[in-house]
Amino acid sequence: MTSLSHADSSRPSRAWKNALFKAAMLFSMLIAFGTLAILLVDTIVTGWPAIQWSLFTDPPSTLPEEAGARPAILATLYLGVLVLLMSVPVGVFTAIYLEEYADRQRWWNRMIEVNIQNLAAVPSIVYGILGLAFIVRGIGIGRVVFAGALILTLVVLPTVVVASREAIRSVPDSIRQGAFALGATKWQVVWRQVLPAAIPGIATGSILALSRAVGETAPLIMVGAITYVAFDPELFGAYTALPVQIYNWTKQSDQAFQTLAAAGAIILLVIVLSMNAVAIFVRNRYRKRW
Amino acid sequence: METQPHIDSSRIAEVAQGIDRSEIEGREKVFSVRELAVSYNGKVALEDVALDVHRNTVTAFIGPSGCGKSTFIRCFNRMNDLIPGAKVHGSVLYHGEDLYGRNVDPVEIRRRIGMVFQKPNPFPKSIYDNIAFGPRVLGMKGSMDDRVEGALRHAALWDEVKGRLKDNALGLSGGQQQRLCIARALAVEPDVILMDEPASALDPISTTRIEDLMHELKKDYTIVIVTHNMQQAARVADMTAFFSVLVDDEGAARKGILVEYDATTKIFTTPSDKRTEDYVTGRFG
Numbered sequence: 001m002t003s004l005s006h007a008d009s010s011r012p013s014r015a016w017k018n019a020l021f022k023a024a025m026l027f028s029m030l031i032a033f034g035t036l037a038i039l040l041v042d043t044i045v046t047g048w049p050a051i052q053w054s055l056f057t058d059p060p061s062t063l064p065e066e067a068g069a070r071p072a073i074l075a076t077l078y079l080g081v082l083v084l085l086m087s088v089p090v091g092v093f094t095a096i097y098l099e100e101y102a103d104r105q106r107w108w109n110r111m112i113e114v115n116i117q118n119l120a121a122v123p124s125i126v127y128g129i130l131g132l133a134f135i136v137r138g139i140g141i142g143r144v145v146f147a148g149a150l151i152l153t154l155v156v157l158p159t160v161v162v163a164s165r166e167a168i169r170s171v172p173d174s175i176r177q178g179a180f181a182l183g184a185t186k187w188q189v190v191w192r193q194v195l196p197a198a199i200p201g202i203a204t205g206s207i208l209a210l211s212r213a214v215g216e217t218a219p220l221i222m223v224g225a226i227t228y229v230a231f232d233p234e235l236f237g238a239y240t241a242l243p244v245q246i247y248n249w250t251k252q253s254d255q256a257f258q259t260l261a262a263a264g265a266i267i268l269l270v271i272v273l274s275m276n277a278v279a280i281f282v283r284n285r286y287r288k289r290w
Numbered sequence: 291m292e293t294q295p296h297i298d299s300s301r302i303a304e305v306a307q308g309i310d311r312s313e314i315e316g317r318e319k320v321f322s323v324r325e326l327a328v329s330y331n332g333k334v335a336l337e338d339v340a341l342d343v344h345r346n347t348v349t350a351f352i353g354p355s356g357c358g359k360s361t362f363i364r365c366f367n368r369m370n371d372l373i374p375g376a377k378v379h380g381s382v383l384y385h386g387e388d389l390y391g392r393n394v395d396p397v398e399i400r401r402r403i404g405m406v407f408q409k410p411n412p413f414p415k416s417i418y419d420n421i422a423f424g425p426r427v428l429g430m431k432g433s434m435d436d437r438v439e440g441a442l443r444h445a446a447l448w449d450e451v452k453g454r455l456k457d458n459a460l461g462l463s464g465g466q467q468q469r470l471c472i473a474r475a476l477a478v479e480p481d482v483i484l485m486d487e488p489a490s491a492l493d494p495i496s497t498t499r500i501e502d503l504m505h506e507l508k509k510d511y512t513i514v515i516v517t518h519n520m521q522q523a524a525r526v527a528d529m530t531a532f533f534s535v536l537v538d539d540e541g542a543a544r545k546g547i548l549v550e551y552d553a554t555t556k557i558f559t560t561p562s563d564k565r566t567e568d569y570v571t572g573r574f575g
Binding site for chain 1: 369
């Protein structure tokens with residue numbers, strides 16, 4: 001007979017394990033959040049004095065007190081818009097093909113699927129080398145904003161495809177069947193029912209992919225976002241991007257440039273975090289309950 | 291056209307006194323099925339089915355799980371086309387034309403032969419847009435407002451939703467959602483309505499409403515219904531087909547077969563086949 005007040009002999013050890021795991025989880029969480037917090041606080045404290053209007057309006061300079069990041073900020077915004085315009089249509093259409101049209105019995109469709117999964121894991125520097133060889137030199141458009149946007153599009157495309165596929169797959173089949181049963185064609189079913197229902201997921205995934213693109217440095221260095229650009233970027237002109245600018249400032253020996261680098265990091269953080277905030281907002285606002 | 295919710299116990303008697311078979315067979319043939327077999331990836335699910343469905347009649351398919359009745363009803367609007375690996379053999383004539391003929395467009399078939407599913411599946415849009423979707427994709431002319439109102443009235447839902455047509459359809463109750471799905475099917479002016487266990491996910495009151503609706507709708511449409519509820523078949527159907535499962539000697543392969551097809555009264559009172567009798571009296575299934 002067991003009573004509630006005097007539990008069986010395994011009771012103390014079970015309670016102890018319970019407490020241990022709780023502590024382990026709390027500790028893990030502290031490492032993650034603590035690191036992030038220290039990083040944020042340190043960056044903000046270091047960079048705050050350099051956050052002033054001239055940072056947004058002036059081009060970089062060899063004199064830290066005159067240096068701004070206007071060309072880099074503009075180029076980063078250009079890159080973001082271009083990447084969005086190129087990666088979302090291509091990614092969504094690829095996802096629609098794979099989810100709604102592709103016959104999974106066929107080996108080539110399975111191969112495409114596996115490849116997309118793999119592409120998502122390829123380091124971005126590899127895309128940079130690819131871009132240098134085929135886009136900058138191969139097609140010969142040179143080290144321009146558009147080339148950088150093309151490479152970043154390739155970098156984030158697998159992510160956009162995977163996120164869009166998830167979103168499309170989460171639309172229940174009963175919706176498709178209902179639309180087909182009314183005499184809708186395949187395209188009408190996809191375009192008028194499946195896609196609208198999948199938009200929140202697609203938007204969330206795309207924005208998160210974009211915020212990754214905006215923060216990328218390595219492939220841009222490969223395809224020539226250059227150190228010193230004193231003029232506003234053009235689509236087919238030389239450019240530098242915010243992460244590259246930050247990287248370059250950190251290489252300077254003058255302490256004042258470190259402050260500028262931290263200030264640049266704050267701007268980049270604000271851009272990325274606000275994009276993530278939009279993604280979260282979209283996800284919560286349009287979340288579907290079936 | 292409004293139907294009040296009420297449990298009409300006299301209905302069972304009404305059907306049971308029923309129309310007899312010869313009278314129904316005098317009506318125009320809407321479907322004529324011959325030597326029909328359906329297989330999924332080479333595995334036969336349903337075999338050797340032959341029956342006729344008549345105009346302005348409710349025809350019910352009953353039988354135990356796995357007997358292929360849902361598979362069968364999906365042959366009438368070629369919904370099986372959407373399942374990879376599904377193959378239909380034999381012929382299904384619709385007003386004399388083979389639905390599986392070479393030049394037949396399944397999209398056109400589904401416009402004329404509507405379907406209501408087991409689980410209500412309204413689109414995640416407004417009530418209005420749910421009804422308007424079909425007419426819009428088909429490019430139907432005329433006032434959309436009138437069309438929406440007509441369909442909702444026909445499905446006995448208008449009075450409950452007329453003040454909130456812009457609200458999301460997912461906010462309706464299960465029974466209302468199913469009537470919305472019926473209204474949605476009616477909006478494209480079909481000839482036949484297929485219902486695949488339309489009330490199995492609903493409470494008794496909602497079920498009664500759907501059944502009442504079927505009695506109303508058969509004046510204008512031909513209705514084919516799959517149900518696992520025998521009382522429901524007895525209440526709503528004029529003709530009933532009983533399907534069963536045939537298990538082979540090794541007990542492995544199971545396939546559905548049509549055992550008996552007759553006037554509902556006959557199926558439920560004096561069936562010709564022992565298996566039908568065992569099923570309707572509750573000794574099996």
